[in-house]
Amino acid sequence: MSNLKSYLLRHPVLSTICLTIGWLVLTIVFSGITSSLLNQEFGSSKTLFIAHLFVFLCVFILLWQFDWLKVTGVARLGDYKTWLIVILGTTYFTIS
Numbered sequence: 001m002s003n004l005k006s007y008l009l010r011h012p013v014l015s016t017i018c019l020t021i022g023w024l025v026l027t028i029v030f031s032g033i034t035s036s037l038l039n040q041e042f043g044s045s046k047t048l049f050i051a052h053l054f055v056f057l058c059v060f061i062l063l064w065q066f067d068w069l070k071v072t073g074v075a076r077l078g079d080y081k082t083w084l085i086v087i088l089g090t091t092y093f094t095i096s
Contacts, residue, residue: 008066026051026054027048028051030050030055031050052093
């Protein structure tokens with residue numbers, strides 16, 4: 001895990017490109033898995049929503065393992081306005 005963290009810190013542009021492609025690939029894979037589990041067609045809104053949630057959880061866990069959430073201040077409770085903005089932004093991104 002420390003090798004991955006040091007690589008991400010040394011090459012930020014390449015890391016961003018790789019993580020974006022990884023996000024897309026994970027979304028397609030999780031969408032395929034959920035569509036087969038729910039017997040829905042590939043690309044339906046329900047399967048894509050669930051796939052985006054799983055990928056968001058994967059990215060959240062990755063950030064948590066690297067302790068990058070503490071640096072950004074997300075680990076603090078904050079006030080209700082901050083959480084409202086975060087939840088609305090996450091919901092909008094997940095639905096679209």
